[in-house]
Amino acid sequence: MRARPGALQVGSFRGVPIRIHFSLLLALPLLAFSFAGTFQQAAGAADVPPGSLPGHPLMWGLVVAVGLFVSVLLHEMAHTLYALRHGGEVHGITLMIVGGVSELAEVPKKPRDEALMALVGPLTSLGLAVVLASATWLLKGLGLFPLQFAGFTLAMLNAVLGVFNLLPAFPMDGGRIVRAALTPRLGVLKATRVAALLGRAFAVLFGVWGVVALNPFTLVIAFFVLMGAEAESRQVRMRVVLEHVRVATLMTPRAVGVDLDLSMADAQWALRREHTQMLPVTNGGHPVGRVSWASVEAIPEDERAGCMVREVMEDGVVAELCEDGWTALRRMAEAGVPLLAVVDEEGLLAGTLDWNDLQRGMTRAEQELERKDSRTGWPRERPA
Template identity: 80%
Template sequence: MQARPGALQVGSFRGVPIRVHFTLLLVLPLLAFSFGAAFQQAASAAEVPPETLGGHPLLWGLGVAVGLFVSVLLHEMAHTLYALRHGGEVHGITLMIVGGVSELAETPKRPRDEALMALVGPLTSLGLAVVLGLMTWLMHGLGAFQWQFACFTLAMLNLVLGLFNLLPAFPMDGGRIVRAALTPRLGVVKATRVAAGLGRVFAVLFGVWGVVSFNPFTLVIAFFVLMGAEAESKQVRMRVALERVKVEAMMTPRVVGVDLDLSMLDAQWALRRERVAALPVTNAGRPVGRVTWAAVQALPEPERGGRMVRDAMEDGVVVALHEDGWTALRRMAEARVPLVAVVDEEGLLAGTLDWNDLQRGMNRAEQEAERDGTRAGWQRERPA
């Protein structure tokens, strides 16, 4: 889907943008302070004399915080690499306050593929933990205390990262594995509901532990786990509902847009008449872009009559009558547009589709599914 708001691109991997969310900047000092406070205990666990480690504990804490998010990046890159090698499309990797997320264009259709793609991330983290742990062991007795401490700390971070992501609850990778295992028997909606429910349970447990231990970072994790579980459940419910409905059944019929050669003043009156924020721009009945109310308002009123629509129009998005609502929603989200033009078999404008149309279509699909389920249940319970 679209890039997350508040994220800044810092690089790319195989053509996939890598972004850092602003919340990461908020948590780095917190992690640095937390680790700095536990510096003595960490050195003792690594079997390293604290006095041999140069630098202030807070600097070590900042280094560990950065190392954690590098580990998270490698974890997400493993997901991305698996998806790309199996024909998937990834729109970006975003590093956030509680880890990272790979933004897939579409969840794998086969449960087995979803489970394997979810599994490669934790396996990468656990593999790094093993390699770094082995390096720590090899350094014992060599006097390379700083390297020994760094390797030990990163090994522990990757161990925790791998095990945390294997928790059987959304939004962790373990939740996706649970859903993949349950989908063949329960269907994707019920399987998602179970995994999201487990996510809520873990969120409560994290929250209680955060309060008891006076750990604000654990409370933050609890909040984001809860939000992630809710978002995943909502998205799957929306996808399943919209996949059942064709665009033709949801669109607002519209065979006339704003012609390419009209003025922006004409576009202004068309937008007012239709009471919409955007309309397709057409050329010989075929959509070639869109004109928005914002573009009209950007022009001083005296200039609108002399400015042509073709000079102010923006790129548009098109869907066909026979495509489903989920496909339309994905295209809208990826292009960040509030409406799409619907075309018939000949490429002529047949209507428009916006979020309100999609919402109504989703509500109808869910009501029909509920009625069908109630009717099926009544037939099963009716005596022979």
């Protein structure tokens, strides 16, 4: 899938883009100020005299915030490495307040693979916590108080990160493990509903805790846990529904597009005639691109008759009649295009598919599946 909105790319790992979501950028200063307020208690917990630590508490709060960033990054890299080594394709890593997201081309079909991929992240965090705690213990008595304090604090951060992500609720890794465990019995949709429901429950608990403790950081976490649970539930529902509907059923039938050798004035009239914002560009009936109303308006009106469609058309993406709607939606999202040209067995234009078509088709399919659910239950995940 494409990059998540509100995320900024800061680097890459094995060719996989690394992005920071604004939620993590919001969390870091909150954590820095929060830690600065508990600096004395933290030093006591680390068995370090506060006076032996140079610098202002806010500086140490910033160190903790950066340590959280690095810890989340290592946690997410573990997920990515597992996916890549098992033949998966990862489009990006987005670091978020609740841990992060490895943007897979497709969620593993086998529940066992999904559970293992989810588990490696928390295990990495907990492993780092053990290593850092051991290093901190070895530093005791050597008088290296800044290193001892930093090691202890980072160990606690990774321990909290690992345990937090093992909570059995979406969008945490523990929620994916719960779904993987329930899928063989309930099917992926009902298993996702259970994990999402647990996510909402934990979000409420975090919210109540944040209000009682007057902790804005906990309230922010509650908000993103709730949003993550809802988003995961919607995506899986969409996947289950669209996997059972063919593109031929979803598309708008359209046998004629805008010919490659026509002018932009002709394209303008074609768009008006079809009451649409975009049409496929064809060559001998075969889709070769797309032309939009925006591209027409970008050309002065008195120049449109002399400007050819082939000169300004954009790349097009096609789908086949026999494909399922989920495959078509993924292709649309990965290519970043709002319209697919649907072709028949001979590669000739048969119709178009856009987001409105998918929404209408989903509404009809969901109604049918709800009726089926009342009689036989929701369809289970397809075998790998």
